[in-house]
Amino acid sequence: MLYQSTRSTHSVNSLQAILEGIAPDGGLYLPTDLNNLSVKAEDLMGKSFEEMAATILRTLFDEFTEEEMTEMVHRAYGGKFETEDVTPTVKVGEDYVLELFRGPTSAFKDVALSMLPVLITEAKKKLGITEKIMILTATSGDTGKAALEGFHDVDGTGIIVFYPNGGVSAVQKAQMVTQEGNNVTVCAIDGNFDDAQTGVKNTFAACGDKDLKSKGVMLSSANSINMGRLAPQIVYYYKSYCDLVAADEIKMGDTVNFVVPTGNFGDILAGYFAKCLGLPVGKLVCASNQNDVLTEFLTTGRYDRRRTFHRTNSPSMDILVSSNLERMLYLASGGDYAKIAGYMKDLNQIGEYTVDEALFASLQETFAAGCCDQEQTLACIKDTYTTYGYLCDTHTAVAVDVAKAFKARGTQDKTVILSTASPYKFPVAVLSALGEEPAEDEFAVMEQLYARTNVPVPQNLAGLNQKPVLHTDVIPKDSILDYVLKKVEA
Numbered sequence: 001m002l003y004q005s006t007r008s009t010h011s012v013n014s015l016q017a018i019l020e021g022i023a024p025d026g027g028l029y030l031p032t033d034l035n036n037l038s039v040k041a042e043d044l045m046g047k048s049f050e051e052m053a054a055t056i057l058r059t060l061f062d063e064f065t066e067e068e069m070t071e072m073v074h075r076a077y078g079g080k081f082e083t084e085d086v087t088p089t090v091k092v093g094e095d096y097v098l099e100l101f102r103g104p105t106s107a108f109k110d111v112a113l114s115m116l117p118v119l120i121t122e123a124k125k126k127l128g129i130t131e132k133i134m135i136l137t138a139t140s141g142d143t144g145k146a147a148l149e150g151f152h153d154v155d156g157t158g159i160i161v162f163y164p165n166g167g168v169s170a171v172q173k174a175q176m177v178t179q180e181g182n183n184v185t186v187c188a189i190d191g192n193f194d195d196a197q198t199g200v201k202n203t204f205a206a207c208g209d210k211d212l213k214s215k216g217v218m219l220s221s222a223n224s225i226n227m228g229r230l231a232p233q234i235v236y237y238y239k240s241y242c243d244l245v246a247a248d249e250i251k252m253g254d255t256v257n258f259v260v261p262t263g264n265f266g267d268i269l270a271g272y273f274a275k276c277l278g279l280p281v282g283k284l285v286c287a288s289n290q291n292d293v294l295t296e297f298l299t300t301g302r303y304d305r306r307r308t309f310h311r312t313n314s315p316s317m318d319i320l321v322s323s324n325l326e327r328m329l330y331l332a333s334g335g336d337y338a339k340i341a342g343y344m345k346d347l348n349q350i351g352e353y354t355v356d357e358a359l360f361a362s363l364q365e366t367f368a369a370g371c372c373d374q375e376q377t378l379a380c381i382k383d384t385y386t387t388y389g390y391l392c393d394t395h396t397a398v399a400v401d402v403a404k405a406f407k408a409r410g411t412q413d414k415t416v417i418l419s420t421a422s423p424y425k426f427p428v429a430v431l432s433a434l435g436e437e438p439a440e441d442e443f444a445v446m447e448q449l450y451a452r453t454n455v456p457v458p459q460n461l462a463g464l465n466q467k468p469v470l471h472t473d474v475i476p477k478d479s480i481l482d483y484v485l486k487k488v489e490a
């Protein structure tokens with residue numbers, strides 16, 4: 001199947017799209033005939049998560065045979081999630097919560113980052129590429145650990161994760177610096193997340209492919225610009241829908257709204273892909289925290305990144321430039337790549353763009369949006385716990401709050417809220433929301449939260465502070481390139 005850039009007619013097959021991550025013109029890859037592809041929810045009824053994943057992923061990456069994809073999906077997910085369904089949907093009040101945090105690192109990124117290493121390894125084999133793939137990742141916390149968990153000990157790959165020294169939570173840091181594996185490197189940089197991200201981008205630019213190829217290495221990325229990371233996220237929209245039909249909560253064919261806590265627009269875009277493939281999706285509701293650039297865009301048509309960046313209690317959504325929105329604009333404009341390239345140029349150079357009326361109208365047909373500040377987030381955690389006995393993390397709480405406002409405006413459809421992290425990944429905020437004074441040590445706070453709520457601590461987080469620290473490197477923010485070159489030569 002062909003994948004085309006959002007900024008030109010440049011196209012490659014799906015295997016190359018997975019390996020390259022981003023197109024050479026700076027655009028993002030999309031399947032050229034997304035609107036002609038179809039996956040019927042009725043055909044997936046009664047199937048397991050893995051069976052659904054195999055069907056959906058093969059629809060998007062048809063270079064793989066059914067047999068190959070079935071084996072790959074099993075390798076990615078088999079026995080790795082704490083719940084048998086991988087992504088269970090639970091009823092909370094009159095709504096439903098789709099729990100995406102039951103994986104090895106307790107964040108929703110596990111769903112995609114369990115599958116990406118398998119897709120990369122197999123794409124590489126099919127293309128006859130023999131170089132080692134070195135994954136470079138800058139992280140503000142969740143992606144780094146999920147990527148390490150996905151790539152550790154995967155043959156023919158290596159991974160280096162850079163995180164801001166002092167810029168991640170104690171739990172997130174412990175998750176990364178205790179990572180085992182013969183191909184993993186974790187390094188702190190003296191700087192913030194943007195410095196880490198810029199350093200990694202500059203390293204990609206400075207290395208080009210050629211000079212590393214002689215050393216038998218190819219660089220690649222694990223972030224959500226890669227189609228290999230987006231595609232596995234489509235699966236849980238179908239899974240949740242089929243679960244609601246099976247539980248008699250809806251009838252097959254009924255439309256369902258999905259409310260998505262959003263940062264880089266990857267998760268919610270996967271919902272749009274599901275809709276394109278034929279899933280009966282009502283509205284996709286984009287939930288933002290105080291960094292409400294997407295709420296403004298989806299209600300006015302004007303995207304303006306020139307605003308104050310807020311550090312919030314839902315840090316994984318603290319983002320002002322949502323990369324995957326570019327894909328949505330391309331699709332909503334009917335593939336007008338010249339227009340999209342223009343908007344992206346304006347975003348880069350001026351810091352804003354306004355989409356034309358037709359495009360805006362098309363976005364509004366599919367999307368609704370809302371935002372929620374930090375106080376409201378905490379109040380929502382408390383309210384959801386007190387009213388329904390359901391404990392949610394800060395990111396999920398943003399979505400729960402936005403869902404309430406969305407429903408108050410009126411909808412006939414049932415509403416599913418995507419839950420993206422375990423409350424134990426952000427225990428200080430969650431415990432404070434319940435009105436208790438958190439201890440200084442975050443691991444002690446986890447125990448306080450358990451004592452208060454009896455919600456079990458996920459296995460991977462319990463006992464993390466007893467594990468040996470394996471990674472202690474700290475480097476200046478401008479040394480990322482040198483550091484990578486040294487690792488590559490080692």
Ligand SMILES: *Cc1c(COP(=O)(O)O)cnc(C)c1O
Nearest residue numbers: 262263264265266267316420421
């Ligand atoms: C990454 C992340 C998000 C945002 O997802 P996007 O695909 O970037 O929109 C939301 N919540 C949590 C906990 C995350 O880790």
